[in-house]
Amino acid sequence: MTEQTLQVEILRYRPETDQDPAFQTYTVPYRDDWVVLDALNHIKDNIDRTLSYRWSCHMAVCGSCGMMINGEPKLSCHAFLRDYYPNKVRVEPLANFPIERDLVAVTDDFMEKLESVKPYVIPQQERAVDEGPHLQTPAQLNAFKQYTMCINCLLCYAACPQYGLTPDFVGPAALALAHRYNLDTRDAGREQRQEIAASNEGVWDCTFVGECSQACPKSVDPAAAIQQTKIASTIDWYKALLNPWGKR
Amino acid sequence: MAKSNKPIVWSLFAGGGMLSAFVTPVLIFVTGLAVPLGLMSLDSLSYDRMLVLAQNPVGKIVLFAVIFLPLWHAAHRLLTTLHDVGLPKGRIAMTACYGAAALGSIAAAVVLLRI
Amino acid sequence: MSRKPYLRKMPKSWWLARRSYTSYMARELSCVFIGAYSLLIVVGLHRLSQGRDEYGAFLDALQSPLSLVFHAAALVFALIHTVSWFSLAPKAMPLQIGEKKLSGGPVVLAHYAVWIVVSAGVLLVARI
CATH class of the missing domain: 1.10.1060.10 (Alpha-helical ferredoxin)
Known part of the structure; x- marks a missing residue:
């Protein structure tokens, strides 16, 4: 059986090289108990170590993993992949704030x-x-x-x-x-x-x-x-x- | 920071919004649709009836309130909406919106006092 | 390492980006119709003050297709205003009895009840 996968489109911005932010697409394994933050952690650990984002508690208490997920402001630890699968998930840093790097907003x-x-x-x-x-x-x-x-x-x-x-x-x-x-x-x-x-x-x-x-x-x-x-x-x-x- | 005088217009906005929410739909229905379309008798808005209403002191106050408050409500909301769609906040927009409401209110008062 | 925060510009069409923003904008646009209707009443009263014939002409104008289209649209937007106003009312009026915070439901229902009574009253007076 082939593994189910999901595409995650992430707005990347590396201040030392990029003039403007641009989307980069990653393919991650799909698990119905994964949240968007799990997908980001998978990318960071296995695909692209340069991806930057903030997170800490993974349980909607610390308030550090807020992002725009398909255009809606959400905690990425609170947004289940199953609510988007099989469609792509688009992840951007919080709207209305400047971007420090990738998904990290200047607050x-x-x-x-x-x-x-x-x-x-x-x-x-x-x-x-x-x-x-x-x-x-x-x-x-x-x-x-x-x-x-x-x-x-x-x-x-x-x-x-x-x-x-x-x-x-x-x-x-x-x-x-x-x-x-x-x-x-x-x-x-x-x-x-x-x-x-x-x-x-x-x-x-x-x-x-x-x-x-x-x-x-x-x-x-x-x-x-x-x-x-x-x-x-x-x-x-x-x-x-x-x-x-x-x-x- | 400077003390704001927004409460003046905001209280008119809120009062007008409340009054409008309760009475504007039915007024538009009666005067703009039901009577013109013949669903209700033309007598409802007849000259004699309306004159009695507009000449009665209480009627004048009611008519003025129904014009004045929703007008200021609309002016204040229009100003914020213009800003929403990209017009910069400034004296010009403010003068246009509040000025129109002020002129409308004065016109209403003058007409009602003259009838 | 130097910082270079990137500022995203908010597009002028931001209110089309999400459905909730679009319905907010519809609510805000109700002011155009409510304001215009208020001014229309002033015009009507002015015509009334001028005399029977002038007022009659005003009533005739209300029957024109343009007027009917305007009032139909105005009614729709006035209703959007009413419904949105009532639905937000509980936020302005928090209710708490003893330790218990009450839900906003009763506040909204009370507004609708008053609205029905007021509207029925106006219709009744207009018919008599």
């Missing part, structure tokens, strides 16, 4: 934006260790829990045409994480985050395409976070208008 822009929204608890007052834990009820936790699931895989940025059109846009994951800390009862940093989140480059560059939430492998729903931030920021704006002597 510095996101890292800066993530940092800018202060994605950590900013307490009203520092709490000493002997004051004990800061208690939170399950209901208070559940109000923001979904937004804590973000693994920074950037599929949402690759899915977002507004980020592609306006690279200054703070973008889905960073804004979802800002919202996550704003909703946290232990946090008092909303005003600091609003500097970024409620700016023109913050939620206001979003046109609610909604694809960020569709692409998210962790059901974070950044589109909802952004929408809720728009509403809250609008209420802030009208409050400030009605009460110009208020503290904002």
